Amino acid sequence: MKDCNSIREQFGLLLYGELSFDDEERVESHLDACEECRTALQREKAVHAAFDGIEVSPSPSLLRECREDLRIHLLEEAAMPRPQQAGWWEKFVDAITLRPSAGLLRPAGALTLVAMGFAAARMLPDATFKGNVAGLVPGAARVRYVEPASDGKIQIVLDETRQRIISGNVDDKQIQSLLLTAAKDPSDPGLRAETVDILNTRAQSADVRDALIKAVQEDLNAGVRMKAMDGLKPFAQDAAVRAALTQVLLKDSNPGMRTQAIDLLTKGATVDRQIVGTLQELMLRGEQQGYVRERCRRVLESMNASLETY
Amino acid sequence: MALKSGLQMDETALIRAAQDGDHAAFEQLVRAYDQSVLRLAMNLLRSPEDAHDVYQEAFLRVYRNLHSFRFDCSFHTWLYRIVTNLCLDHMRKRKVRKEEPTVLATNDGPLDRMDAVPEDRVDGDPQRHLFSGQVRRRIKEVLGELTPRERMVFELRHYQGLRLRRIGEVLGTTEEAAKNCLFRATQKMRAALGDFI
DSSP, X not given: OHHHHHHHTTHHHHHTTOSOHHHHHXXXXXXXXXXXXXXXXXXXXXXXXXXXXXXXXXXXXXXXXXXXXXXXXXXXXXXXXXXXXXOHHHHHHHHHTTXXXXXXXXXXXXXXXXXXXXXXXXXXXXXXXXXXTTTOOTTSEEEEXXXXXXXXXXXXXXXXXXXXXXXXXXXXXXXXXXXXXXXXXXXXXXHXXXXXXXXXXXXXXXXXXXXXXXXXXXXXXHHHHXXXXXXXXXXXXXXXXXXXXXXXXXXXXXXXXXXXXHHHHTOXXXXXXXXXXXXXXXHHTTOOOHHHHHHHHHHHHHTTOOSSOO | OHHHHHHHHHHHHHHHHXXXXXXXXXXXXXXXXXXXXXXXXXXXXXXXXXXXXXHHHHHHHHHHHGGGOOSSSOHHHHHHHHHHHHHHHHHHHHHHHTOXXXXXXETTEEEEGGGGSOBSSOTTXXXXXXXXXXXXXXXXXXXXXXXXXXXXXXXXXXISOOOHHHHHHHHTSOHHHHHHHHHHHHHHHHHHHTTTO
């Protein structure tokens, strides 16, 4: 009976498939020889089935409400300044703390640690460790939330606002990477416009051009979109740029943007016949902007294309 | 296997895009997990209002901290760490304050607030008829008597189907500790339900 009790204690884990091979073997062997325990196992299975009967699923209306409220919270959140994204400094910290995400930088990080330790020992013989909170400047950080950690300590998450000046040539990879990030900063259209202005001088780079294409199609501010269009003008024959300009022509609500787009798409003595379908669609939709409508009509006539269907 | 690795690659790309500020990518990430997050919170807290709060707070924390996610663990594990911590906090506060009981005393006898919420099983399911109201109430009482950690491990194993190793990762403990927790939970429930089944 004592053996039976110890076997029955294992039924829960047995039904979840979480017993070790040896333990499961011991239970199975016992069950082969003990009818009472086989009956007890059936009762245990009934208990399991009973648990299933009380599971609840969230109603579709609750899920919908949660999603809608989250959307609003995220919009509010996006309007607030955000912590910086992982850049070279964070990657450097990853490397010297030997985190797996540092990848190939880990050996370099290890060497850096050794070198730093050597230098510190030589130069700072009296240096003492002051703890994680010693370097905090009051007012430079905002406590976002606090929670007790499993080891009994308190974990505090801070939003830190630290300004740092970095200067370098616009062709410098790090500078360019920061500019590409700033060009997407949702909270500051002025920053995006200035950044796009600078990036326009380097539109021959594919990465920069991709950022300008994204800006011309997706930026919420018409001024930023206009500046991005300026940067793309010299590349109006590039297939990706033409595709973006076509989208602008069809979808942008700003008449100035559509006017510039049609000029760029129909520039030159020979007009790409692929644009015909787009122009016909504009005519069919009853394009409201006079210049765009007239330009469409003239181009279609010059190509002997129908004003309605191609 | 090919499909799985394809999905993982998609998720990695989504996370990286969201880290770069792509709101559509973040929304896709939310949509991929939010139903299971809400279900977990609802089953643990047995209150639509609390489940709603946990949902909001969990995804806002993800949004605020996604830039620091370094792929040291799976996104699922990282997200569940956030959600389970929030749920544990709720359960602990509830234990201390003894407020918002899920089973209310009324003139007509005990009433579970979650009885108004539809359950997974359809009405025509014959298995459902085997569970009397008395058994269902007793199960809910017993679940409420477990410690928050036991309740969490039981929820993750029984209803969410996570293996103990994964549960250990999510809760920041060992597989062995999670196993002990599940063992205690099942022992308590067997003892409490023995007369009913």
